[in-house]
Structures are given as C-alpha cells and as structure tokens.
Amino acid sequence: MPLDTSAYSLALLRVDGRRWNELRRIHAQIRTQAAADGSSYLEMGHTKVMCVVNGPSEPGPRRGATSGGGGGGGQSKNAEVAVNIVIAGFSSVDRKRRGRGDKHILELQSTISQALAASLHTHLFPHSTINISLHVLSQDGSLLAALINAATLACVDAGIPMTDYVAACTAGSTSTYAANDEGADPLLDMNHQEEQELPGLTVATLGDSDRVAVLVCESRVQVSRLEGMLAVGVDGCKQVREILDRVVREKGIKMIQEGTVERGVGLNDMELD
Amino acid sequence: MPREAEPSANEKAFLLKALQDEQIRLDGREFDQYRPLELTFGDEYGVANVSLGKTKILAKASAEVTVPFADRPLDGIFTIATELSPMAAPHFEVNRPTETEVLLSRLLEKTVRRSGALDTESLCLVAGQKCWSVRVDVHVLSHDGNLTDAACFAVVAALRHFRKPDTSMENGVLTVYTPAEREPVPLGWLHSPFCVTWSFFGEEGETALLDADWMEEQVRVASVTISLNRHGEICQIAKLGGVPVEAVALLQCTSVALTKVKEFSTYLDDKLAEDAKRRDKGGFMAELRAENDRIVG
Amino acid sequence: MPITILPPKAFRDQPPRHSLNHDSDDVMSDATSDSEDSDSQPGGVSLDGGATIHPRKRHRSGAGAAASSTFTKRPKTNAAINSIPRSAIVTPGERITTDPQWMRGHGTYLSSASLGEQAITSSLAGIVTRTNKLLSVRPLRARYTPEVGDLVVGRIVEVQAKRWRVDVGSTQLAALPLSAINLPGGILRKRTETDELQIRTFFAEGDLVVAEVQQLFQDGGAVLHTRSLKYGKLRNGVFMAVSGTGGGGGVVRSRRQVWTLESANNGGPIDVILGVNGYVWISKHVEPVVPEEAKGQTGITNLEEVVSATMYSSQNDRIEPETMREIARIRGVVTALVENGLRVDEDMVTKGYNEAVELALVSADGPEDVYLGGERGEQLAAALTAV
Numbered sequence: 001m002p003l004d005t006s007a008y009s010l011a012l013l014r015v016d017g018r019r020w021n022e023l024r025r026i027h028a029q030i031r032t033q034a035a036a037d038g039s040s041y042l043e044m045g046h047t048k049v050m051c052v053v054n055g056p057s058e059p060g061p062r063r064g065a066t067s068g069g070g071g072g073g074g075q076s077k078n079a080e081v082a083v084n085i086v087i088a089g090f091s092s093v094d095r096k097r098r099g100r101g102d103k104h105i106l107e108l109q110s111t112i113s114q115a116l117a118a119s120l121h122t123h124l125f126p127h128s129t130i131n132i133s134l135h136v137l138s139q140d141g142s143l144l145a146a147l148i149n150a151a152t153l154a155c156v157d158a159g160i161p162m163t164d165y166v167a168a169c170t171a172g173s174t175s176t177y178a179a180n181d182e183g184a185d186p187l188l189d190m191n192h193q194e195e196q197e198l199p200g201l202t203v204a205t206l207g208d209s210d211r212v213a214v215l216v217c218e219s220r221v222q223v224s225r226l227e228g229m230l231a232v233g234v235d236g237c238k239q240v241r242e243i244l245d246r247v248v249r250e251k252g253i254k255m256i257q258e259g260t261v262e263r264g265v266g267l268n269d270m271e272l273d
Numbered sequence: 274m275p276r277e278a279e280p281s282a283n284e285k286a287f288l289l290k291a292l293q294d295e296q297i298r299l300d301g302r303e304f305d306q307y308r309p310l311e312l313t314f315g316d317e318y319g320v321a322n323v324s325l326g327k328t329k330i331l332a333k334a335s336a337e338v339t340v341p342f343a344d345r346p347l348d349g350i351f352t353i354a355t356e357l358s359p360m361a362a363p364h365f366e367v368n369r370p371t372e373t374e375v376l377l378s379r380l381l382e383k384t385v386r387r388s389g390a391l392d393t394e395s396l397c398l399v400a401g402q403k404c405w406s407v408r409v410d411v412h413v414l415s416h417d418g419n420l421t422d423a424a425c426f427a428v429v430a431a432l433r434h435f436r437k438p439d440t441s442m443e444n445g446v447l448t449v450y451t452p453a454e455r456e457p458v459p460l461g462w463l464h465s466p467f468c469v470t471w472s473f474f475g476e477e478g479e480t481a482l483l484d485a486d487w488m489e490e491q492v493r494v495a496s497v498t499i500s501l502n503r504h505g506e507i508c509q510i511a512k513l514g515g516v517p518v519e520a521v522a523l524l525q526c527t528s529v530a531l532t533k534v535k536e537f538s539t540y541l542d543d544k545l546a547e548d549a550k551r552r553d554k555g556g557f558m559a560e561l562r563a564e565n566d567r568i569v570g
Numbered sequence: 571m572p573i574t575i576l577p578p579k580a581f582r583d584q585p586p587r588h589s590l591n592h593d594s595d596d597v598m599s600d601a602t603s604d605s606e607d608s609d610s611q612p613g614g615v616s617l618d619g620g621a622t623i624h625p626r627k628r629h630r631s632g633a634g635a636a637a638s639s640t641f642t643k644r645p646k647t648n649a650a651i652n653s654i655p656r657s658a659i660v661t662p663g664e665r666i667t668t669d670p671q672w673m674r675g676h677g678t679y680l681s682s683a684s685l686g687e688q689a690i691t692s693s694l695a696g697i698v699t700r701t702n703k704l705l706s707v708r709p710l711r712a713r714y715t716p717e718v719g720d721l722v723v724g725r726i727v728e729v730q731a732k733r734w735r736v737d738v739g740s741t742q743l744a745a746l747p748l749s750a751i752n753l754p755g756g757i758l759r760k761r762t763e764t765d766e767l768q769i770r771t772f773f774a775e776g777d778l779v780v781a782e783v784q785q786l787f788q789d790g791g792a793v794l795h796t797r798s799l800k801y802g803k804l805r806n807g808v809f810m811a812v813s814g815t816g817g818g819g820g821v822v823r824s825r826r827q828v829w830t831l832e833s834a835n836n837g838g839p840i841d842v843i844l845g846v847n848g849y850v851w852i853s854k855h856v857e858p859v860v861p862e863e864a865k866g867q868t869g870i871t872n873l874e875e876v877v878s879a880t881m882y883s884s885q886n887d888r889i890e891p892e893t894m895r896e897i898a899r900i901r902g903v904v905t906a907l908v909e910n911g912l913r914v915d916e917d918m919v920t921k922g923y924n925e926a927v928e929l930a931l932v933s934a935d936g937p938e939d940v941y942l943g944g945e946r947g948e949q950l951a952a953a954l955t956a957v
Contacts, residue, residue, distance in 0.1 A: 034909075037713060056713065056741040060727045079741075103382075106375045107513070114514025118495070121679065121693060125741045126789045156662060159712025161677060161693035164663030201510065207663040211477070211517030215497065217510035220388050223531060226507060227524055234520050245661050248695045252659035252710050256697075258911050 008174055012185075015193050016045075021232065023169065023189045023239055028149070028247045030157040038158025042150040044169075045191055046140035051150040053158040055079075056128035079125035083113040085147065087136040108144060112151055115204055115213045119152075121161040130160060141192040142170040144202045144216060149240060156248055164207030167241035168214060171233030172200030173225045184225065186232040199225065203233035208241055210234055277364045277491075285492050292474055292482075299488065305529055307484045310423075310540065312430055314548045318457065319435030323427040326486060327417035332427035334409045334435035338449065341397065341404040349396020350406035353381045353428060361416035373420070380421050380511060381411070384466050384500040385428055388508035395461030398440060398447055405437060407460065418486035421498050425468035430541055433462055434548065466508040467537045469530035470498045478518040481526060483533070497523060499530045503538040660692040660707055667705070675699075675706025714739045714847040716792035720783045721827045723804070723845030724794070726773045732766060734773050736781070739811065739847045742791045746773070746781060750795035752802070754881065772882050778804040780828075780843050780851065800828065802881050806889060807841070807853020808897055812908040820908060821848050824915040830855050831920060834927045835937050837896030844914060852900050854889050895940055899926055902942030903950070910951035918954065925953050 008014060018024070024045030033039035038053035056079045085105050089097050098105060112132070120130070132151050136143065145168035152166045172194055175184030190200045199221035204214035212234065221229075280288075291297045298304070308326030315322065319334035341348060355378040357365040365371060370378075385391070396405040409431055411424050436457030439450045472485035472493040485493060495515025500508040512523070660666060666678065668689040674680055677694040692698075696709040716722070716738065724744060728735035735743040748769060749761055765772075773779060781794035781801050796802050812820045821827075821844045828843045839855035889897075903922040907914050926942060929950065933939040942950060 031711075038711070058741070058743045060737075060743075101370075103375050103379050106372070107379045110372055110376060111513040116514075118514060118516045124790075127791075128741045156695050157711065159694055159696070159709035161679070162662045163679065163681070163691075163693065165661075205520075206517040209517070210520045212512065212520050212523055213517040214514055215510055215512040215523060217507060218383055218387065221507050223501065223505040223507050223527060226510075226527060230520055230524065248661050249659060252661075252695055252697075255710055255911070256658055 008185075014187065016191060018189075020174075020185045021188050021235075023236060024191065026149075026240065026243050028153060028244065030153050030247060030251050036154075036158075038154045038156070038160070040150050040153035040157060042146055042153065044142055044146045044149070044189070046138055047142055047146045048136075048138040049143075049146045049150045050135045050137060051147075051154040052133045052135075053130065053151075053154040053160070054133070055130040055158075056125040056160065057131075058128050077126050078117075078122040079120070079128045079130050081113045081117045081120065081122065081130050081132065083109040083116075083132045083134065083151070085109050085112075085134045085136065087139075091136045092139040108147065111144065111214055111216070112148055115148060115166055116151060116155065116162075118213060119162045119164060119166050119206055120155060121163070124161060130155075130158075139192065141190050141195045142202070144214075145169045145189075145204070145240075148204050148214065149244060153244055153247065156244075157251075164209075165241050165244055166204050166206060166213050167237045167244055168202060168204035169233060169236035169240050170195075170200055170202050171229040171236060172198045173221060173229050174198060175222070175225065186225075186228040188232050188236045199229075201226075201229055201233060203230065203237055205234055205237040205241075208238045277362075280488060280491055284488070288488065288492055289474060292480055298482065300486065302484075304481065305483045305533075307422075307533070308486070310426070310537075312426070312541070312544050314430075314434050314544070319431050321427050321430035321434060323423050323430065325419060325423040325426075325484065327415055328419060328423050328486075329413075329415040330420070330423045330427045331412045331414055332409055332424070332431035333412075334407060334431040336405050336407045336435070336437040338398065338403055339406040341401060346401035347397050348393040349404040351386055351391050351393050351396070351408075352406070353378065353385060353409045353411065355381065355411045355413075355424070357413050357416075361413040365416075376513070377420055377424060380468065380498055380500075380509070381425060381428055383509040383511075384425055384468055385432075388464075388466050388500070388502075390429070390462065390464055390466055390502075390508075391432060392461030392463050399442070403447060407432075407435075407437070416487065418488070418490045419470055419484050421470050422468045422484065425466070425500070426537060426541070429465050429467065430544070432460060433465065433541070433545060435460055464502045464504065464506070465538055465541065466500045466502045467534045468498050468500045469533050470496055471526045471530075472496045473516065473518055476516070478516045478522075481518075481522065483529075497526060499527055501527075501531055501534045503535050505531055659696060659710070660698055661695045662693055664692045666690045666692055666698060666707075671703065673704045675701070675704045677707030677709060678705060713741050715790070716740055716744065716783045716786060716847070718783050718786060720823070720846040721780065721843075722783060722794070722847045723778065723780050723809070723843055723849035723851050724847070725849075726775055726777045726779065729770055729773070729775060731769075734769075736779065736794060738792065738794075738845075739849060740790075740792065742789070744783070744792040744794050746779070746794045746796070748772075750784060750793070750797060752797055752799075752881065773803065774884075777884070778809055778851065780804055780845065803884070804843075804851050804853065805884065806856060806886050807851055808901055810850045810852070810901055810904060812848045812850060812904060812914060821846060821850070821914045826916050829916055831900070831923065833893070833896035833900075833923075835896060836890075836892045838890070838893050840893065840896055840900060842900060842916075842919060844916075844919075850904055850914070852897050852904075854887065854893050854897070856887055895938065899923065899930070899940040899942070902926065902940055902947075906942045906947035906950050907954075909947055912951055912954065922950060922954055925950055 012019065014020070025043070027043040029041045031039060032041045032050070033052055036052040036054055040051045042049055042051070085108055087098055087105065089095055112134070116132070132154065134147050134151060136147070148166055148168040155162060156165070169188065170190045172187040172190045173184050174187060187194065187198070190198070194200070199219040201215060201217035203212055205211060206213050288299055291299060302308070311324045313322045314320060321332045323330045323332070339350060341350065355374055357371065357374045358367055359365055365374070391407065396407060398404050409428050411428060413420060413424070436459055438452065439455040439458050441448050441450070469483065470485070472482045472489060473495040474480040474482065474493055478495050482489060495512065495518055497510065497512035497518070499510050502508065507527070512518070668687050670688070672690055674690050677692060677696060678690050679693050680688045681691045682688060690705055692707045694707045694709040696707045699706055699708050722738045724736035724738040726734050727737045727743060733745050733747040736746050738744045748765060751772060753761065753765060779796060779802065781796045782798070783792045784795040785793045787793070823846055827846065828841070830839050830841050833840050841853050841855045843851040845851070900919065900923055903919060903926050904914055907918055907922060912918060927937070929946060930937045930939045
C-alpha cells in the first residue's frame with residue numbers, strides 16, 4: 001500500500017513528527033531475567049525485543065542442533081555464538097507465523113552471531129557456547145538494529161568480555177531509486193512505514209569508531225545516496241552506543257549503591273602515573 | 274557428516290603473510306582482479322553455464338502456467354532455487370540447507386527478485402486465474418569460492434537468455450503456442466543486477482580482495498557483497514557481521530564494484546548478442562529450407 | 571526500576587551532511603564535535619578529583635592533562651546517581667590508561683591508541699581493581715571462574731572412561747578423575763580396572779557432589795577432587811543455584827563454606843554447604859554411623875574404611891517433617907538474600923535464619939510458615955541490613 005511521504009518536503013517533518021536526524025525513543029533495561037546469565041529488554045520506538053544470554057557454558061554430551069555459529073564449533077579454541085530468534089505471531093500487523101526454517105530469520109541469526117563473535121573475546125572460552133535467545137515482541141521497523149542492540153546489552157550483562165559495544169541503527173533516504181533528485185535528505189532510524197516506502201540500510205558499528213560491523217541494505221537506491229545514508233547511520237550508532245552505555249552505567253551504579261557490588265578501587269583513589 | 278576441511282595453521286599464516294607483507298595473492302592475481310569468467314549458453318533457451326576459475330555453476334530457467342497467489346492476482350510467480358549438493362563439496366548435504374546455502378539463496382533473492390529485475394506483472398496472463406511461474410534452478414557444480422558472484426551472474430544470464438512460449442488471448446480463450454508455431458518471447462526484463470563480493474583480511478579488515486577463492490574465503494575475517502546494476506543503483510548490500518571495517522573503505526569498495534558491474538554487464542550483453550547471432554539462421558524461411566548445411570572443405 | 575531514556579535532542583541544526591570522506595583520517599570528527607558530548611577537550615586520565623575517565627577519547631594530548639569532566643554536561647536522569655561518580659564503573663571499550671607502567675589483568679585488553687601507544691581498555695562492565703601494578707576489571711556479574719582450593723558443589727553431567735565431567739556453573743565443565751576420589755575400602759587402595767568398569771557405581775549422571783578444585787588447566791578448565799571425608803556425594807537435602815563469585819549478590823569466598831546449623835522448632839542439626847560457584851546444598855546433618863564392632867579398633871584409616879561403605883549410596887535417610895520444614899526455611903532465606911542483592915555467607919545465613927524464625931512466630935500461620943518471598947523477603951533483608 002503506497003504511503004504518502006510527500007509531506008516531508010513541506011515541513012521537513014517525518015510521518016511521526018521527527019526531524020531527519022532524530023532517533024526514536026530508546027528505552028532499555030538490563031538484568032530483566034533472574035535465571036539467565038545475562039538479559040535485556042529494549043524498545044526502539046514501537047519495536048520491542050527481549051534478549052536472554054546463557055553461557056558461556058560447555059554443552060553436555062547430547063547437544064541439540066544449534067543455528068548460527070560465528071566463531072567456530074563447540075570443540076574449537078573459540079566459543080561458539082549461537083543465536084536463536086523467535087518472532088512472536090502478534091508482533092506485527094499481519095499475524096503471519098514464521099516457521100523454524102524461515103530464511104529471513106536464519107539470515108538475521110547468522111548476522112547477529114557473526115557480528116557479536118567479532119567483538120566478543122571468544123578465545124577466552126574454549127569448547128564453550130554462548131547461547132543468545134532473542135524474542136521479538138513488537139515490530140515497527142529497524143528490527144535488525146534493535147536485535148543487535150539488545151544482544152549487545154545482554155552480553156554486557158552476562159559479563160562476557162568484548163572489545164566494545166556493537167551498536168546499530170538504521171538510516172534511509174527521502175528519495176526513491178527512480179527519483180534522481182539531489183535534494184534528498186538522509187533519515188535516521190526508520191520506522192515501519194518509512195521502511196516500506198523508502199530505501200534504507202541497517203548499520204552496526206563497533207564502539208564509537210567508524211568501523212562498520214554490519215551493513216545491510218535491502219532496497220534499491222542510487223549509489224550516490226549511500227555515502228549520506230552511511231554517514232548518518234554511523235553517527236546514529238554512536239548516539240545509540242551512548243544510550244546503551246548509560247543504561248549499563250546506571251545499573252552498575254545502582255548495584256554499588258545497594259551494596260550488591262563492593263566499590264572497588266575507584267580510579268580516583270588510584271594514582272595512575 | 275563430513276566436516277568442512279579447514280586449512281592448517283601454517284597454510285593460513287602463509288596466505289596472510291603473503292597478502293599483508295608482500296601484497297601477493299597465492300594465485301598471483303591483483304587484489305581487484307577476478308578469475309577468468311566464462312559464460313556459455315546451452316542448446317536450449319535459458320541454460321547458462323558459468324565458470325569463475327574452478328567455481329562452476331549451472332543455472333536453468335523454466336516457465337509453466339499456474340494459478341497466481343491469492344494476495345497478488347496481478348503478478349506472476351518468480352522463484353530462485355539453489356542446490357548445493359555433495360558434488361560441489363563433501364560437507365554439503367542434500368535436503369539439509371547449510372548456512373552457506375541459506376545465505377546464498379537470500380542474497381540471490383534480494384539481488385534479483387526484490388530489486389525488481391524481472392517484471393513480474395508481465396507474467397500475468399488472466400488476472401487472478403492464470404500466470405507464468407518462472408523458476409531458476411541454480412546448481413553448484415564445483416565450489417572454489419565466491420559462489421555468490423558466480424551464481425548471481427548465472428541467474429541473470431539464464432533469465433535474459435530464456436524465452437517463454439508466446440501466448441494470445443482471444444475471446445477469453447488463452448492459447449499457448451509451441452516454439453514451432455510462434456517464436457518464443459523473452460521475459461520482461463527491467464535491469465541487470467550483479468553481485469560483487471569483497472573479502473577482508475587482517476585484524477582490522479584493512480586488506481580487501483575481490484573474488485576470493487575457497488582457501489581465501491576460509492581465512493577471511495569479513496566479507497561484503499554489494500549488488501549493483503550498470504546504472505549505479507544499489508540493489509542490496511550485505512555485510513553480515515564479521516570483523517568491523519572502516520566505513521570509508523566500504524564506500525571505496527562500492528565504487529570499485531560499480532566498475533566491475535559495468536564490465537559484467539558489457540560481457541553479458543556481448544555474449545547474448547553472440548548467441549543470438551549463432552541461433553539466427555535467417556528466420557523462418559531459412560529454417561524451412563530442405564537443404565542440409567554443407568560442410569565446406 | 572525502569573530506566574527511562576529521554577529522546578536525544580536534535581543535535582545539529584545544520585543542513586544534512588552528505589559527505590563521509592572529505593578527509594579519510596578524520597571522517598567523523600565534525601560529527602562528534604557537533605554532538606552534545608563534545609570531544610574537543612583533551613582526554614586522558616586526570617589527576618584531580620571529579621570524574622577521571624573520558625568516555626570516548628580520540629586524541630590524547632599530553633599525559634595527565636587535567637581534564638574537566640564531560641559527564642557533567644549530560645543531564646542526570648536520577649538525582650541519587652550524583653552521589654557516586656559515573657567513573658565508579660567502567661564499561662566495555664572504555665580506555666583505562668595509556669601509561670605503559672601498568673600491567674593488563676583480567677577484564678581488560680590492549681587496544682592501539684594514537685601514535686602506536688597501547689591503551690589498557692576495559693572489556694567488561696565492572697569495577698577497576700588494582701593489585702600492585704596489575705589493573706583488572708571485576709565484572710558486575712559473570713559466570714564462576716574456578717580457583718584452586720575453592721569448595722564447589724557440582725552436578726555430574728557425563729561419565730567417561732576414567733573421569734566424570736561435572737557442571738560447576740563455570741564456562742567449561744570441570745573434570746573429576748577416578749583417581750581423585752576416595753574409593754571404598756580405604757584411602758590407600760590402588761585403583762583397579764574393576765573400578766573403571768564400575769565407574770557409575772560411584773557417581774552417575776545427575777548425581778550431586780561437593781568437591782574441591784585441585785588444579786586448573788591452561789584454558790581455565792578445573793580438575794576437582796573429593797579426597798576427604800568432607801567431600802563426596804550429596805543426599806538428604808535440597809539443591810539450589812544462586813549466582814556465585816564473579817560479581818553481583820551471591821555466595822562469596824569466606825572462611826567457612828560448610829557448617830552445621832542447629833535449627834529451631836525441633837528441626838535438628840542441618841548442614842549448609844555454600845559452594846563458591848553459587849551452588850548451594852542444604853541437608854539434614856547425619857552423623858557418620860560407626861558400627862559397634864568397628865568402635866573397638868579406632869584409627870583414622872579404619873574409620874574412613876567404614877564410612878566409605880555408605881559414601882556412594884544414593885538412598886536418602888529418613889527425614890522428619892520438622893527437619894524438612896527448617897530446610898525449606900533456610901532455602902527461603904538464601905533466596906531472599908539473593909533476590910535482595912545481599913551476599914550469601916555463614917554470618918548472613920545464620921542471622922537470616924534466626925530472623926526468619928522470628929518472622930514466622932508473628933505470622934498468622936505460626937512457626938510452620940516458611941514463606942519468605944515477596945514482601946517478607948524484603949522485610950527480612952531490611953532487618954539484616956539494619957543490624
């Protein structure tokens with residue numbers, strides 16, 4: 001169903017009232033599941049996902065088939081990162097049930113597994129598996145980005161060493177592939193309506209560097225648009241990283257306040273030179 | 274299940290050292306050089322045989338008349354089926370798709386189908402009742418790395434070479450003509466997308482290679498597949514995880530990919546023209562002649 | 571408490587920036603300098619008070635350059651957080667120091683800073699600790715990491731030819747070799763092939779054991795032993811898993827991990843085993859039964875010989891309902907401690923148990939009420955922290 005996005009050029013406001021460079025509200029929590037090693041809940045606008053991390057642990061003698069597998073098998077020198085995604089039937093409008101073998105889900109699983117395997121220090125956990133289970137509760141665009149962010153948070157919560165956060169967001173462009181207009185604006189953090197209508201891509205970067213861990217573009221777009229979209233996307237990832245970092249810090253400080261964690265040698269008490 | 278044979282630590286170290294310190298690939302190619310790409314068409318329409326070095330792929334397009342999907346009554350059906358059998362490499366099994374196969378078929382799907390290369394509306398015969406179902410089967414005959422680029426080229430070549438039987442509608446009667454009655458017609462084709470895959474090596478993915486062979490693929494730390502057409506439209510980009518790579522490097526990869534895609538496009542056009550010339554024996558009149566071709570000499 | 575993040579304010583009012591590579595080295599510098607977390611100040615570890623660490627540092631200018639905190643610019647969402655500086659914890663990717671005199675410990679890695687400098691960077695969310703010149707990061711929470719001498723409770727998950735594989739809540743399964751257990755018939759008996767064939771008669775899959783970490787493999791895997799009367803198969807009680815050492819509330823390493831608690835309400839003595847790995851075993855205390863005829867010939871080897879006959883039994887003794895109730899009460903105390911983020915050790919459990927008995931007396935259901943969840947757990951925790 002075509003959607004009228006022509007109003008953008010009048011007021012430079014998007015369908016949900018955001019400007020071109022605004023993220024949607026990101027709300028995140030960590031340690032939501034007591035039984036898991038690490039867990040998180042993340043909302044990017046109306047996209048809501050939950051993540052549970054178990055491990056690293058060594059699978060018992062009879063292990064089930066795992067999907068994904070960035071970082072190698074169970075007997076290798078590195079831990080295996082196994083990702084499993086469940087998309088709830090009620091998460092989107094059409095209530096379509098996706099089966100186990102859905103190629104789109106398999107692709108998402110593989111992407112998240114490979115992206116995290118590159119950041120997590122898997123060499124510290126030989127023979128083990130890190131099981132990441134993601135549940136999509138509600139979808140409103142930027143699904144892959146939300147999944148990556150939730151998985152990163154849950155891994156931080158599980159205390160798995162990593163090089164840096166892998167933070168993701170989406171970027172789009174107001175032009176369609178046919179329109180060759182030069183005045184097209186890049187857009188940050190696309191919702192479902194915009195994803196349907198406009199070209200866009202998902203970017204994930206490592207920490208606040210410009211290094212791109214994941215870049216997925218599934219729509220037809222002029223090659224000249226890529227640079228602008230990528231720049232906005234990378235910049236959005238940095239904002240997302242700050243938000244994720246704030247969530248982790250606030251949880252950590254709360255734990256120190258409650259006395260759950262003893263306050264260590266604060267860096268202030270240390271003479272570092 | 275036979276496991277994928279991994280190169281030994283020494284082999285890996287040798288390859289990486291040659292790449293990073295000496296800037297030499299094991300087979301002596303330039304970093305942005307493809308292995309020799311060859312395309313031959315079969316006797317039938319819609320059969321394309323592509324070889325890229327030792328990687329060999331056969332793609333066969335076929336069409337039949339079926340009922341369209343209820344939710345898309347005005348569109349024909351277009352599917353791409355990939356088959357990675359033990360013939361390509363021992364660790365592939367029939368009927369159990371590996372991750373490689375899933376990712377390959379998703380890439381082809383996104384590159385060719387979702388980018389709208391084939392005009393599916395032109396496949397509709399009677400709205401909501403009859404349409405063409407076009408199917409491309411991709412068979413990997415030999416696997417020596419870079420399946421994506423080769424498979425994508427094969428699919429596009431097969432589809433552009435393919436001719437479907439001509440049809441006509443008269444007074445609500447649909448007639449499908451045999452090739453003898455009417456010359457088959459080509460598919461409604463909108464643009465030709467091609468995949469270009471870069472492989473990255475080194476701790477921060479600083480070395481980028483085009484068209485990695487199987488050995489290089491096993492050692493690489495990340496890869497990005499960029500699909501473009503000759504008009505400079507991106508159809509798909511997939512960097513599915515792996516070691517993070519500088520954003521600027523990715524942009525450079527894209528611009529080099531565009532020049533490669535233009536080369537592919539020209540090569541395919543030439544090959545199609547060559548094949549058309551070979552088939553064209555002077556129209557119906559020539560075919561109706563009773564004489565045999567005479568072998569001279 | 572849900573943490574609400576306000577939507578970021580529009581950080582730029584400039585026209586869209588389309589270019590990424592006008593300068594390949596410094597691509598994003600314009601982006602970062604425009605955003606609210608300005609990066610223009612010199613980074614590094616400051617020596618004066620206040621915040622000490624820059625969250626994101628690109629250029630390092632001069633070691634120890636005094637830097638005012640960039641954090642103060644950011645709106646605080648919670649007033650209480652002000653009392654503890656944000657630098658109290660570090661997060662993954664945060665640079666700790668570039669000073670080469672420090673050594674890198676657990677939870678950190680070396681990343682290349684500018685000009686070929688190596689920076690010690692955190693790979694975890696946690697607290698920086700210092701041992702002489704070694705800097706490490708203790709995670710807020712992580713899986714148990716075995717150390718030699720730890721008392722652990724574990725579950726047998728796999729039986730192999732000459733050893734068992736034991737789940738101790740670590741990243742890898744621990745190994746318990748056949749040669750590291752007390753064989754029935756005395757400590758000095760030689761291990762025979764018969765023992766290997768009968769390996770399942772000692773421990774089978776699913777059995778719980780209490781053991782000690784004897785040695786560690788290079789890759790972090792642990793080897794256990796049960797060569798003491800204190801160790802061996804567990805029965806007559808209840809198992810529970812809480813988080814172990816490695817951060818967060820849970821079992822901490824302490825002087826005594828095993829003790830016998832004299833319970834109230836005719837429960838009799840109850841053994842509590844707090845495995846350092848966070849696995850807890852609470853059971854009825856059973857005196858080693860020494861048969862009459864063996865009493866005459868005392869001597870430690872003899873005693874062990876006799877005891878070991880019952881050592882590998884999988885049969886529970888009779889447990890009185892009163893004892894069961896008190897076991898359940900202790901279990902409730904441990905759960906309440908963990909849920910309220912308190913540490914679990916002998917002192918806390920004993921105090922908590924006494925408090926729980928008091929609580930039960932005033933409850934409507936009388937002393938039989940062992941429920942300690944929800945509000946009552948919080949009440950218990952509050953009473954313990956108040957002391």
